[in-house]
Amino acid sequence: MNDTPKNKRRTILAGTGLFGAAVAIAVAVWVSNGGTGIAAACPARAEAAQAIDEAATGELAGLLPSTEWRNFSNLAFIDADGNALTIADLAGKKLLVNFWATWCAPCREEMPDLDTIQAEYGGEDFEVVAISLDLGEDGPTAAQDFLDEIGADHLALYADPSYKVFERLRNEAVTLGLPATILLDDEGCEMAVLQGPAHWDSEDGRRVIETLLEI
Numbered sequence: 001m002n003d004t005p006k007n008k009r010r011t012i013l014a015g016t017g018l019f020g021a022a023v024a025i026a027v028a029v030w031v032s033n034g035g036t037g038i039a040a041a042c043p044a045r046a047e048a049a050q051a052i053d054e055a056a057t058g059e060l061a062g063l064l065p066s067t068e069w070r071n072f073s074n075l076a077f078i079d080a081d082g083n084a085l086t087i088a089d090l091a092g093k094k095l096l097v098n099f100w101a102t103w104c105a106p107c108r109e110e111m112p113d114l115d116t117i118q119a120e121y122g123g124e125d126f127e128v129v130a131i132s133l134d135l136g137e138d139g140p141t142a143a144q145d146f147l148d149e150i151g152a153d154h155l156a157l158y159a160d161p162s163y164k165v166f167e168r169l170r171n172e173a174v175t176l177g178l179p180a181t182i183l184l185d186d187e188g189c190e191m192a193v194l195q196g197p198a199h200w201d202s203e204d205g206r207r208v209i210e211t212l213l214e215i
Contacts, residue, residue, distance in 0.1 A: 044069050075097075092130065094125060094186050096117065097181065100133065104178045133161075
């Protein structure tokens with residue numbers, strides 16, 4: 001069998017031993033996302049939020065600048081190998097954090113756009129962090145299978161099979177449904193929130209990403 005990184009990820013995810021570990025990790029994710037209740041506050045960055053608001057037109061008109069200044073550094077999830085991560089592990093990068101699931105039709109439509117944005121802008125300064133909320137032990141595998149099916153080769157697999165990350169977003173009045181997207185600065189601080197899908201692979205989407213990178 002060809003042991004490419006993608007095949008290796010899928011092989012690891014398919015192992016029953018790792019799924020047992022993933023369940024244990026999901027408990028840790030649950031504690032991190034469900035135990036604190038409300039995110040800590042970041043310093044207000046009104047000028048930065050205004051710049052994003054001014055850039056968010058057309059396809060991204062629904063993107064709203066932050067007014068709560070929530071800190072999502074401790075937002076927890078797992079990677080393709082089942083390792084526990086938080087947003088803090090990606091410190092130094094500005095992030096487009098998207099919450100999606102394979103059962104969500106608008107989410108599925110959005111993934112190719114997000115893959116393109118990651119291909120164009122991803123690197124040391126920026127990453128699209130697409131967190132699958134497919135439930136249970138098979139959730140990460142279902143998400144990876146879908147990404148493989150559509151050829152989304154640039155998006156890393158991140159997941160929260162416990163679904164607690166979404167409960168946290170709902171409890172903090174960030175969003176009531178999927179998909180949802182949060183733009184974060186390089187310290188995990190909320191810059192803007194979008195409830196619902198968007199065509200990120202567009203002039204409007206690129207303008208927002210480039211503004212985020214500049215602030």
